[in-house]
Amino acid sequence: MDESTLALIAIVISVLTAVGTFIYTHQQMKAAKKANALTEQAQREQVQPYVIADIRERVPGSQLLCFFIENSGPTVARDVQLTVDPPLQSALGDETAAKLNAAVTRKISVLPPKRQLMYLMDVSHKLFESDLPRIYTVVVNCSGPFGPVETLTYTIDLDALKHGLLNRESLEWSTHVLAEESKKARKAQEKQADAMGRLFRTVSEEIEARRPDGHEPPEIEPPTP
Template identity: 45%
Template sequence: MNTENWIAVGAGIVALVAAWVSYTQARHARAQTLAALEQVAIAHRQLEQAEAVHREQNEPYVIVDIQPDGPGSSLLVLLIENIGPTVARDVKITADPPVTSASGDNLTERLQGAMSAAIPMLPPGRRLKYAFDVSSRRFASDLPTAFRFTVEAKGPFGDVEPMEYLVDISSWRGTLRGERPTGKLEDALKSIAGSISDLSEAYGRANASAIRMNDQDALDRLRQELDGGSSGT
C-alpha cells in the first residue's frame, strides 16, 4: 500500500472517529434536553397542584344537612352553612326529591321557597336554619326520608365545583327524645346534692362530740328557763 492509500485510510478513520464523537455528543445533548423538558413538566405539574391546593383552601364550602333542632327536640331543621374560609356568593341548592313536610302545606311552601331562591351572599360561619318537620309526623307518613342536595356557588376564583350531599334522616328515628334539654343541668344538680349530703355526714361524724355538748348546753338552758319560770309563779 502506497503513501496515498495510507493517507486515505487514516483520513477515513479520523472521519469515522469524528462521526462517532459527533453522534455521542448529539445523543448526550438530546438526553440533556429531554431531562430538562421533564424537569419543566414536573415543575409545571407541581405549580398546578400548588395552585389547586391554594384555590381549594380559599374557596367557600357550603354544606346542607337535616338534623334535630337540639338535644331532646322532636323538631327537624334544614341547615345551610358555609364552613369555608371565604364568602360564598350566588348559592343555589336543589333537592332530589323536592323537600316536603308532613307538618302542613304552609311549611312545605316555606321550605320550597327557601330552596328555590338563590342566596346572594353566605359569609364564613353563617348558618341558615329552616323548620323542616316534626319527627313523629314525618316517620308516621309515607314521605321520603332521603334527599340528594346539590350545591352550586361562586367563590373568589369564580364557580366552585358543585357539591352533592346524600342526607338520610331515617337514622334519627327513635333517637330524638333521648335527652331532655335540661338533662345535663339536672344531673349536675343531683351530683351537687349528693356531695353536700356526703359533706354533711362527714362533718357530723367529725364533730359528733361537740354537737352533743352543744345540744346538751341548749337543753340545760331550756331547763333553767323553765325552772325559773316555775319558781316565779
C-alpha cells in the same frame, strides 16, 4: 478504527446525550408546572367559600328536624343557589313543605363565613311513621373571590338518623315531657276544684232549703281542694 469513525461515534453520543437532557428537562418542567398548578389550586381552595346543605336534628337529641345551609369556608359565598330533588316534603303538612322549599331554594346573595341558616322541616317521629321520601339530592352553586365555585352535590339519607342520633334523652325532650305532665296536673287540679265548688253549692242550697224561717243558716266554709 479510523478517526472519522471515532468522530461519528462521538457525534452520535453527543446527540443522544442532548436528546436525553432535553427529555429529562422537559419532564422536569412538566412536573414543576403540574406541581405549581396543584399548589395554586390548593391555595385557591383554601380561600374559597364552602357551602354545605344538610338535614339533621336541631340540637343533639332533639325531635325537631331542620334543613341547614352553612358556609364552612373562610370567605364570603355569593349568589348561593340550591336545588333539591325531590322537593322537600314534611309530615307537618303541604303548607309547611311549600314554605320550606321556597326558603331553601331562594337565591342567597351573601352568606358570610361560618354563617348557618336553619329552617324547621319536620318532627322525627312523625316523619319516620310516614311514607315521605327519606333520600334527597342537593346541588349547591355559589361564587367566591375567584368567581364561580365548583358545583357540589350532596345525597342526604334521613334513614341514617332513624336509629342513631334521634332519641328522647335530651334536655329539649325532658322539658317537653315535664311541660306535658304539668299541663295534665293543672287540668286535674282544675277539675278537682270545679267538683269541690259544685259540692259546696249543693250543700249550701240544701241548707238554705231546710233552714227555719227567720233564722240565719250556719256559715259553711268552702272545702279546700
